[in-house]
Amino acid sequence: MKPSPHLERLRLLRPVAGRVAAALLCMGAGVLIQLGFPRAIAYFIDHAAQLQRHGIPPWMILAMLGAALLLATVSALRYYLFQSASQGIVTRLRRQLFDILIRQPIGFFDQHHVGELTSRLQADVMALHESLTVGAANVLRALCLFSGGVAMLLSLSPLLSLPLALFVPASLYIGKRSGTSYRLRAREVQSSLAESGKVAQEHFANVRLVHAFNQQQGASARYRQATARALDAALSNARLLSTFQGTLSLLLYLALLSTLCFGAWLIGQGQLSVGELTAFIIYASMVTESATSLAEFWSSWMRTLGATDRIFDMLRLEARLDDDAQPLALSGRIRFDAVSFRYPQRPAHAALDGVSLSVTAGETVAVVGPSGAGKSTIANLILGHYAPDAGRILYDDLDAAGLGTASIRRQVAVVEQEPSLFSGTIADNIRFAVPERDVAFAEVEAAARRAQAHDFIAAFPNGYETVVGERGMQLSGGQKQRIAIARALLRDPRILILDEATSALDAASETLVQAALDNLMQGRTTMIIAHRLSTIVKADRILVVDQGRICQQGSHAALMREENGPYAELMRHQLAQYGTLTAA
Helix, strand or coil, X not given: CCCCHHHHHHHHHHHHHHHHHHHHHHHHHHHHHHHHHHHHHHHHHHCHHHHHHHCCCHHHHHHHHHHHHXXXXXXXXXXXXXXXXXXXXXXXXXXXXXXXXHCCXXXXXXXXXHHHHHHHHHHHHHHHHHHHHHHHHHHHHHHHHHHHHHHHHHHHCCHHHHHHHHHHHHHHHHHHHHHHHXXXXXXXXXXXXXXXXXXXXXXXXXXXXXHHCCXXXXXXXXXXXXXXXXXXXXXXXXXXXXXXXXXXXXXXXXXXXXXXXXXXXHHHCCCCCHHHHHHHHHHHHHHHHHHHHHHHHHHHHHHHHHHHHHHHHHHCCCXXXXXXXXXXCCCCCEEEEEEEECCCXXXXXXXXXXXXXXXXXXXXXXXXXXXXXXXXXXXXXXXXXXXXXXXXXXXXXXXXHHCCXXXXXXXXXXXXXXXXXCCCEXXXXXXXXXXXXXXXXXXXXXXXHHCCCHHHHHHCCCHHHCECCHHHCCCCHHHHHHHHHHHHHHHCCXXXXXXXXXXXXXXXXXXXXXXXXXXXXXXXXXXXXXXXXHHHCCCCEEEEEXXXXXXXXXXXXXXXXXXXXXXXXXXXXXXXXXXXXXXX
């Protein structure tokens, strides 16, 4: 059963309950002082002649100064305590949401854009900042002022309180009616903001391609379209809010005007003093403003519910990959037993269809085939990014389903065609391979030397502390590849996946990277998804994949002898296209 959206958000206050309680005490003290001021004003007005003759007593002056100082102190404390509690909640919620999202299976990220998820972490979470603590504190303060003000009004003149008896229920009713619309429209606003964030993130991430194809104007047009939808949603929300505010203002001034006219008549009848009318008007202002605040908060709270619905949907997700890596000593044997798999976004197409294969420990296997044949899918399944729809994947005859993805991945390393580097230092990117412990610099340097990377790293002014920039843009393709290889060497895996690791390099860079790869592959089970002959001919076995099935396997020489086979055909196509014998 889905929990109440109100309770679900209020539960976020638990970790800061002490701070909120202290803030509420300060708020209560401040409200009591504020409620006493109109009575003091009434006393001064009604006793003005007496005070003029005898002067204001010193104790009264000290009391007023003390009350003012106390009000200032508790107001400052209240503001700080509520603000710090709010910031703590927002930070904790962001961390909790990030922890859940980062542990989702890869299929989740296939369905959700990075820009959308980033918007949830930033804009959507921030919507809670004002409403949950600061807004809630203001409404509690308004409720206290409202209750205290009503009590004071009734003690001064029950008859004069009648005009307000009409205004307060009307304002609360309007706030409640508008709240439902606010929630729906707030959700539309946040969704459109997430969409515009997605467009911006895509174009910033691919800014070099945008410039290369002179697509700056097209990018601006797409962002204008996305922000136009966000603007339409925001303006619709603003029209509703302005109507609400205007109606409340009209009711407020009508109530105060009625009170003033009726109060003047009561003074003429001798039923009320000038000081009491003055105090009554101040209390009436407190009550009407508090009632307005209550109505506005309800609308604001409903907007917050709408803006944060998707956050709490994500918080209810199961962190499926939150398993700790258990000690697991694998030799490197891999077996696919009639494995079939379809990507969630393409259920009609079988990426793998009943694939069976067996790889012995230390064997180097190259996987070739046309684009979309299923080569990368095999690598994704070995890494545990997806689970097979049918069949089993076994490591040393142990079913992957019972081992846990983190334990398997501890034994696997991958070097991609376009290595993924973070914007930190070179040393940090190499250390990324070993999250379980602190890695000494000597280990980082040793891995870099084996990866043929030490010389170019040492040539940088900051050496291993050189910041590589976003996605490693400050480095060449060959340099990024060798850092990725150093990272894999530091991990010391039993199973290695080379996903087209040299296909995008020039000849000079390929020579250096290939030497590093030779060091990396020694003594490990290696699965190579390759384009170039240099990485294939060294393989112990070649698998030819087509339409999700293994249609041929053997050594390069044996497969080339089958002149009418798919492998030889693949080689001939490459020779005709490039004039050099490469593999697809």
